[in-house]
Amino acid sequence: MHSKLYIPARSATPPHTVDITPESAGWTESSLQVLELDDTGCAELATGDTEVMILPLAGGGTVDCGGENFELAPRASVFDGPSDMVYLGIGQRYVLTGSGRFAICGARATRRFPNRRVAAADVSVELRGAGNCSRQVHNFGTADVFEADSLIACEVITPGGNWSSYPAHKHDENTPTESELEEIYYFEIAPGPDGSRGFGYHRVYGTPERPIEVLEEVRTGDVVLVPHGYHGPSVAAPGYHMYYLNVMAGPGEERAWKIVDDPEHTWLRGTWADQAVDPRLPLHAPRGH
Numbered sequence: 001m002h003s004k005l006y007i008p009a010r011s012a013t014p015p016h017t018v019d020i021t022p023e024s025a026g027w028t029e030s031s032l033q034v035l036e037l038d039d040t041g042c043a044e045l046a047t048g049d050t051e052v053m054i055l056p057l058a059g060g061g062t063v064d065c066g067g068e069n070f071e072l073a074p075r076a077s078v079f080d081g082p083s084d085m086v087y088l089g090i091g092q093r094y095v096l097t098g099s100g101r102f103a104i105c106g107a108r109a110t111r112r113f114p115n116r117r118v119a120a121a122d123v124s125v126e127l128r129g130a131g132n133c134s135r136q137v138h139n140f141g142t143a144d145v146f147e148a149d150s151l152i153a154c155e156v157i158t159p160g161g162n163w164s165s166y167p168a169h170k171h172d173e174n175t176p177t178e179s180e181l182e183e184i185y186y187f188e189i190a191p192g193p194d195g196s197r198g199f200g201y202h203r204v205y206g207t208p209e210r211p212i213e214v215l216e217e218v219r220t221g222d223v224v225l226v227p228h229g230y231h232g233p234s235v236a237a238p239g240y241h242m243y244y245l246n247v248m249a250g251p252g253e254e255r256a257w258k259i260v261d262d263p264e265h266t267w268l269r270g271t272w273a274d275q276a277v278d279p280r281l282p283l284h285a286p287r288g289h
Contacts, residue, residue: 003214005204009221015043017101017221020184022108025225029150029249030182031106032223035096037061042097047090051109053141053153055085057188057245059100065092070117072098078188078243079157081284082123082138087148089113103186105141107151107249118146127277128164133268134278135164143255150249152181152257158200158234158242159280160190165232167265168203171258172210172228174250179258181250183226185234187218190241198240204231230262241283 002008012019018034025031031050034057035043054063060074063086070086088094089112096102118140126137139145141153158164171181189198199219206212206229216224236242248257261269 003216005214005225005227006216007223007225009219015041018186018223020223020225025182025184025227027182027227029108029251030184030247032184032186032245032247033104033106034186034221035102035104037096037098037100037102040097040099042095044093044095045104046093047088049090049108050106051090051113051149051151052088053085053105053151054088054096055083055103055105055140056098057101057103059098059102061096061098061100061102063088063094063096065094065115068115070115072102073120074100075120077190078155079190079241079283082120082125082140082155084120085118085123085140086115087113087118087141087146088115103245105151105153105245105247107149107247109149109151111149113148125282127281130272130275130277132162132278133164133166133272134159134162134281136281136283143257148255150255152248152255154246156244156246157283158236159278159283160236160240160242161238162278163233163235164242165234167268168205168230168232168262169259170228170230170262171260174252177258178260179250179254179256180252181248181257183231184247185224185226186245186247187222187224188220188243189218189236190243192239198242199237200240200242201235202231203233204229206230
């Protein structure tokens with residue numbers, strides 16, 4: 001039996017494949033839409049009280065807002081290196097035109113920041129961890145590299161057989177060492193060489209004071225919500241690379257990603273200094289402007 005925090009692929013109304021609002025998630029801040037547009041289709045949308053980061057998962061297009069036109073250069077898939085990203089602030093109408101699959105990461109906001117584009121070539125690519133905990137992070141919208149009111153977002157690629165979001169960590173209260181953030185994990189899994197459908201697993205567990213229990217097999221298009229608790233590992237089955245898009249926001253005044261590890265497993269970080277990063281990474285070099 002699936003957890004209510006697991007949202008299966010294509011459970012939204014087309015052209016959406018994912019349509020998570022704060023209300024549907026049962027929280028107050030974070031949202032995610034994934035839209036599929038065919039043959040240069042378009043969607044007329046509004047930001048309302050939400051700031052957004054828009055990026056192509058596969059395909060490309062343009063975003064028209066307030067007389068400005070922003071390009072989203074095509075990428076073949078989420079495993080094709082970083083993508084362009086367009087940020088739009090609150091209180092605006094816009095048109096998304098293109099062909100492919102597009103993610104609209106969102107967070108409730110009160111301050112309006114300027115609309116702008118980040119080119120794929122300017123996205124910081126971080127290789128995090130080591131050994132079979134190696135993963136590749138595309139920091140297009142993290143708090144330390146991009147200015148926004150509340151929204152934090154990034155992409156993570158985990159090579160087949162590796163573990164990421166590990167050691168398990170949490171960010172569910174505002175303290176000097178931790179941020180309260182609601183988090184969305186959106187997954188895509190690379191197919192096998194014969195086109196076989198890949199899979200992975202994702203874990204969320206709580207504390208005695210705030211119990212939560214999630215262990216889900218995930219495939220392309222699936223979502224897991226993390227309202228609180230320790231989350232990780234995200235495990236990529238051998239032979240199948242795993243991608244996930246992280247969308248985070250919280251009610252606190254500080255926009256920051258501060259985490260605490262599960263104290264039982266934090267010692268593992270100390271072992272990485274003596275291990276090499278997985279030689280398969282980076283899976284793709286960053287593309288040009």
